[in-house]
Amino acid sequence: MLQIPMSTKPMPAKETDRSAAPDPLIEVDNLHTHFFGNAGLVRAVDGVSFSIPRGRTVCVVGESGSGKSITGRSILNQVPRGGRIVSGAIRYRPDAGKPPVDIVALDPRGKDMRAIRGAQIALISQEPMAALSPVHTIGNQMIEVIRLHLNMGRREAKEHAIETLSLVGIPRPRERMESYAFQFSGGMRQRVCIALALSCRPKLLIADEPTTALDVTTQANILDLLSTLQADFNLSVLFVTHDLGVVSEIADEVVVMYLGKVVEAGDVDTIFHAPAHPYTRALLQSVPRMHGGGTKRLPTIEGMVPSPLDRPQGCGFHPRCAMAVAGLCDRKAPEPVTISKGHVASCLLHGENR
Numbered sequence: 001m002l003q004i005p006m007s008t009k010p011m012p013a014k015e016t017d018r019s020a021a022p023d024p025l026i027e028v029d030n031l032h033t034h035f036f037g038n039a040g041l042v043r044a045v046d047g048v049s050f051s052i053p054r055g056r057t058v059c060v061v062g063e064s065g066s067g068k069s070i071t072g073r074s075i076l077n078q079v080p081r082g083g084r085i086v087s088g089a090i091r092y093r094p095d096a097g098k099p100p101v102d103i104v105a106l107d108p109r110g111k112d113m114r115a116i117r118g119a120q121i122a123l124i125s126q127e128p129m130a131a132l133s134p135v136h137t138i139g140n141q142m143i144e145v146i147r148l149h150l151n152m153g154r155r156e157a158k159e160h161a162i163e164t165l166s167l168v169g170i171p172r173p174r175e176r177m178e179s180y181a182f183q184f185s186g187g188m189r190q191r192v193c194i195a196l197a198l199s200c201r202p203k204l205l206i207a208d209e210p211t212t213a214l215d216v217t218t219q220a221n222i223l224d225l226l227s228t229l230q231a232d233f234n235l236s237v238l239f240v241t242h243d244l245g246v247v248s249e250i251a252d253e254v255v256v257m258y259l260g261k262v263v264e265a266g267d268v269d270t271i272f273h274a275p276a277h278p279y280t281r282a283l284l285q286s287v288p289r290m291h292g293g294g295t296k297r298l299p300t301i302e303g304m305v306p307s308p309l310d311r312p313q314g315c316g317f318h319p320r321c322a323m324a325v326a327g328l329c330d331r332k333a334p335e336p337v338t339i340s341k342g343h344v345a346s347c348l349l350h351g352e353n354r
């Protein structure tokens with residue numbers, strides 16, 4: 001069964017200026033990231049393409065194992081042990097109008113990638129304790145990162161760290177510089193992680209389920225904070241989540257993944273109100289509604305996500321798809337089809353796939 005937590009607002013709420021910037025910050029182009037384990041090859045990311053506009057939030061959604069996190073790690077050029085990017089491009093354009101840097105072409109441990117990771121592209125994840133050192137004060141951790149990337153002296157870096165803690169809503173930030181991670185509550189600790197991630201004023205924040213471990217009120221506060229910071233710093237955010245309620249509140253664009261592939265992508269209103277892929281429709285139907293649902297049982301998607309080691313032939317979703325056509329969907333792999341401007345779906349029932 002899908003793990004999509006109850007949200008108080010399952011429908012889109014975000015007002016967005018859609019005069020889209022033509023020059024995206026990041027273009028992921030036909031990316032393949034694989035793991036080479038004893039059990040076999042796992043195509044965690046299997047030909048993924050999408051872009052992240054400047055100052056916008058792109059939410060990546062899908063069931064567990066669909067490749068959301070590994071897509072984020074690939075953009076950081078920090079694939080976990082046993083895996084690597086095998087092909088594709090990740091074009092990063094820090095300066096609009098200038099030629100991009102291909103992150104895939106950079107040595108993951110080299111100087112150029114280290115100058116980007118953490119400073120220009122930063123990560124916050126579900127577990128703040130994993131990102132924070134238990135033996136160094138918050139202040140020292142922030143000062144170290146700031147000095148490493150921003151060429152500041154210790155005193156200037158300290159003031160910059162205090163200012164950043166204040167920006168994320170840490171009370172008495174000068175005093176709290178002396179605290180250790182365990183001395184903060186869960187929500188405050190996630191704020192500290194956001195401060196650490198934003199301390200070098202990155203252009204892209206990769207947020208991997210950052211609110212999943214938090215209670216509903218703290219989650220809402222953190223989402224509000226991210227929206228404010230995004231507007232203040234023209235930050236782009238890649239937000240990885242299971243929770244379509246969260247997506248409805250924060251996304252500009254949505255990328256729906258299944259078995260390592262993008263099955264549908266488009267702006268948030270289109271994905272919520274005119275989804276084209278049966279998987280997206282099934283995900284949306286499985287979200288509990290606060291109003292109008294009566295006592296009817298909630299629909300869920302039949303079946304389990306197949307093992308990545310034993311992928312179905314044809315469309316990966318066909319064994320669970322209510323609309324699958326025998327002899328077609330179990331044989332032919334769908335290509336992405338443009339449904340309307342900015343709206344793409346990979347389904348054999350659409351466009352040239354038919």
Ligand SMILES: Nc1ncnc2c1ncn2[C@@H]1O[C@H](COP(=O)(O)OP(=O)(O)OP(=O)(O)O)[C@@H](O)[C@H]1O
Nearest residue numbers: 035044063064065066067068069070071080082308
């Ligand atoms: N360190 C690893 N070693 C081997 N395989 C991995 C590793 N990390 C991820 N994978 C595999 O890559 C695929 C994609 O994993 P990923 O973590 O990106 O999924 P996800 O959509 O983020 O899921 P979740 O929501 O559960 O985090 C899965 O099949 C997973 O088993």
